[in-house]
Amino acid sequence: MISFVNTKKLPKDEKVLALLRPYVREWFKRNFKQLTLPQKFSIPLIKKGENVLITAPTGIGKTLSSFLAIIDELFILGEKKELEDVVYCVYISPLRALDNDILKNLIIPLKEIREIAKEMGIELPEVRIAVRTGDVSPHEKQKQLRLPPHILVTTPETIAIVLSTRKFKEKFKKVRWVIVDEIHELANSKRGVHLSLSLERLQNFVGKPFVRIGMGATLEPLIEVAKFLVGYENGKERDCKIIDARFVKPLDIKLLSPVKDLVYTPAETITNSMYKLLDKLIQQHRTTLVFTNTRSGTERCVHHLKQMFPEVYTDEQIGAHHSSVSREIRLEIEDKLKNGKLKVVVSSTSLELGIDIGYIDLVCQLGSPKSITRCIQRIGRAGHRLHEVSKGRIICMDRDDLVECAVMIQQAYRYFLDKIQIPENCLDVLAQHLMGMSLEKKWNVKEAFNLVRNSYCYRNLKWKDFLSVLEFLSGAYHTLEDKKVCAKIWFDPKDMMFGRRGKYARVIYSLNIGTIPDEVKIKVRSLDGRYIGSIEEEFLQRLLP
Template identity: 30%
Template sequence: MISRDTSPDNSDIPLPAVFKEWFAARGWVPHPHQLEMVRAARKGLDSLVIAPTGGGKTLSGFLASMVELADNAPAGLHTLYISPLKALAVDIHRNLETPISEMGLPIRVETRTGDTPQSKRARQKEDPPHILLTTPESLALMISYEEAWTLFAGLKRVVVDEAHALAGTKRGDQLALCMARLNRIAPECRRVGLSATVAHEDALRGWLAPNGKPDGVDIIRGGGGVRAEVSIMDGMDLPWSGHYALHAAERVYQEIGKSGVTIVFVNTRAQAEVLFQTIWKINDDNLPIALHHGSLAVEQRRKVEAAMSRGALRGVVATSSLDLGIDWAAVDLVIQMGAPKGVSRLLQRIGRAGHRLDTPSRAILAPGNRFEVLECLAAIEGVDAMRLDGDPPRPGTLDVLAQHILGLACSAPFNPNDLYDEITSAGPYADLDRQDFDDVLRYVEDGGYALRAYEKFKRLFRKANGSYEVAGPKVIQRHRMNIGTIIQEPTVKVRLRRGPVLGEVEEYFINGLEPGDTFVFGGRLLRFDGFRETTALVSEAKGDAPKIPAYMGGRLPFTTFLSDQVREMLADPSRWNRLPEQVSEWLRLQQWRSVMPGPDQLLIESFPRHGKNYLVAYCFAGRNAHQTLGMLLTRRMERAGYGPLGFVASDYVIAVWSVRPVTDVAALFDEDMMGDDLEAWMDESSLMKRTFRNAAIIAGLIERRLPGQEKTGRQVTFSADLIYDVLREHDPDHILLRATRMDAASGLTDVARLAEMLHKAQGRITHRRLDRVSPLAVPILLEIGKESVYGSGMDDLLIEASDDLIEEAMGGIVHGELPLS
């Protein structure tokens, strides 16, 4: 948090004597950016602090508040800290208590999250602490209470930690709207954003600003730390396909044994379970290694975090559940299993190691297949050049706005004109059209045109003077029970038959199990015994062939920046010398057999194999966009008479196979597929229905939790599907259908990225007809059978992953005999 004292003269430090003495007693001086934050606070400025992990961002956010409260701490809430993680709020609380206690400051700090007891929440309304640490969801709940106007009346500062992780998300939309309300209650309140990785600085400043304008927020930069040491794990036989990187498990175990504490990051929860089991089986030295992901019970995750804090673990296998914030200085190695999918994400994970500015973060990447080697190298080059990536924050969504409007009505009546002005002061909604606002308000009032006949959707009452108030106490109760924007797949609790709840898995997965089936969860092999009400009962099992939970929504999006870097690397043989010999030889063979995909072209290969015809397109648009493309291509191929049999997609490539060969590739990939074909597919797509369900839950149309009961996932899905069909037929411009289409631009369908890829490809398609599979196509063909969607052709034509396919692509050439021209 601080740096070593290199000068005894600290007379220019803008801190009270007690602070100077506290720093001096430890031989420390504050970082310049921490002091600059104190100066900015005295000038009444809003600020964004950008500082590397371990550079004291958190203290910079609180130092000004601690200084202001040091001499005279009046009753009431002074500073509100917002964290994207409950665990991070708890960790910050612990870290703040030390200097406050040691300096004897009259400052009370407390947390307020979903885990806070009801008695403590009630007491905080009457007697709030000086500094309150909370989350976006808990803040939205507090704002829905009548007491919000008195609770926040004296608020002086809002500190948003890990701001980059919130901006551009629905949680970020919710927080921006809540901050707009806070500024209406307390106009003098100032905002502070904290972040280590910011790819789009102006966009983040606009999101943070009280008026949505970037120039209203000052940037304060922290000094750079020691450059991270990042490498690719070498000396392994690299698989052609697969994403779990289990081939590297032995090497990972060796690295854990050589290091102090290691975090092994994976990209999905299923991968976390499988990798943990694989490492545990070879843990001959009984090293203390744990598992951490979002489906595990809260108690289990907290035990792992506490063990990490006291240095009781040598390693932990984790998903993005440990990406952010928690300060474990003892971590000295991060291992990324599989490709990182983004430079900014990789930097965030690397920052978990060497949590000090004078200690280099050390990371090793273990690619899961040959394409991922390219992505890993591109990511390392991005880290070296500090080329941060990711999409800029997009406009605020309408479903979140609907939830927020109802929450404000629960607190106090409002005038729609005043509320519109307030909402458009929030960065994500700065350009919100008045008609869109009015439509959302109408929906919140009575459900809109197609639903207004139903009494259950009447939630607001319009008074004679034009203002709105909530329709009754039942509306308030139900709204508060369903606040939040985090929508997970319907889950079922997993409980040991004679023991505690272990966590939750997706409902559809459990519904596919028969009593006696086994699966891996929480690092244990479990046998499914049956249901007791809505809980899956399990018992410890023996054996080594479990079914593995396939968690939905676990894949991380592949950034456009990394996609472009991989394409450029493929097209530039001078960069191949940094690749393992296996991979560079693979690329040279592709160059000899076919052609490499260029950075500004769409390479499409077609070839016959085993009585079927294959078309492989190297789009590099990410798995979600490719999945949507596959659906559209098979529809077009069906109409054209090609007899599509199925498709499979990865982040890099899509392969489609059919009865007859495609004769007009350019027509097949024409961007007009984004018209009627897309509309027809979206109308019937289960992905679109799932997207609508999520928007309907956030907007309060479908309530997951009701007094005394909670709907099952099946009930929620059934209700959503019925309403979706009604709205499509009778109110096609309903705001929830608009919200669904907005969500479809990214997320599960990634329509916007697909449209951009098709647009760029027009007139730049290179089609190579081959007599056999190309080397570059082998990885995607090895994925066939793992996920397929069939047309009207045969429904059982799967390709077995075998050495025959690789031998066919290599054409009998052995290592060292490859022609170079």
């Protein structure tokens, strides 16, 4: 049963903190004045082993809401000498940058808690945490196989690959918690559908339910997202508690026009006035985060600010952050921003989610963000601390923007959120997972069908559609062979069994996993040979010399 937690009846901090071991409790008191609303409710629920969906603005402590009870439980195992070399907790997010951020933010508490325990005369073993994504080297992956982390930080695609490995998968046999961060970013796309099947496969492998924890800032509708998170068991939805703290932070959003007349003023004049207005806003604040809607728009904004105000915006004062920039430069920008060394950072979508970027006192949006949810998500990056106002300014560039953004701001103040649409019965994603499942063992078709239907996204999947995907994968459609659609599994319709086919099946699966479309990318280097990042071939063709 899906149910809401009554957030009006707040438990006292002492009562909640009493659930934690003395050294974890002491660490919290040394670092924080009080528990936030999500933390007051999530810690007891996670300690009880309940599935939880936490929705709250950026800067309200969602990460600690999910991890504090888990860290406490892991140290309890360590105290009892029962902490094994296996993965107990899996953290999944849509962004590799967010994964790296979580790693940095958890290493310090894990170290400090052990030091406090030592002061109390308690020797605790190390609770290990590590990232496993496409950025991780083969050497590091081998190291994780020999000595696995207790907390694994990863992405939806990597967890799907791990489930089909021979050796590393065995380290997941005792998984007790799975955290899905920025769940709204996954649930409304096929990446979320992919993840929902991975979670069902993981639970089937573990052999018993694990605690599922979902987190997001702008979730709507909450009940549907909760169902997506927890799935079904034998046709009945699993239990989940929803902690709704979405609107605990005040908003200050204004719509600005760079000129008095947006209709008849020349475009060049509007653009120049926009950059002058943007500069004025930046100079009035300590640190500003500017959002554009495209990567090219981000680079264009940085270029024009540098060109129009060369003495103000040097490389030490301004930076561009988007997915085409190299990982090294992105991390450098994030560190500078977190340490207050940058006056302004311009981004497309890469800083929209919950990466810890330190204190931002103003968010500027150039043009319409195209949805109310995205508007609140982006402006929520300002005033990152509890009880602070999230201040945002949207600069419109034409009359269409003006009307659209005015309505958007009005709805934001009414706390209206766009409803996410969760895709269902995606047969292409199902085909990937059926091939991945075939690598594990020989499957009874009915058993596999029941496993798939435990996913919220496939709860209404028809038997004939499931069989048609198996037939497709087994090469039953001979007419497609000239299109290089060949058999990848074997399927026996008489015995209703299927399994792996060919010695390269695992390689084919690993190289074709996921739902992010492949694009031809061109590496970009500076004149001195430094790797800057990569751009798509299509974008390159549009660039002017």
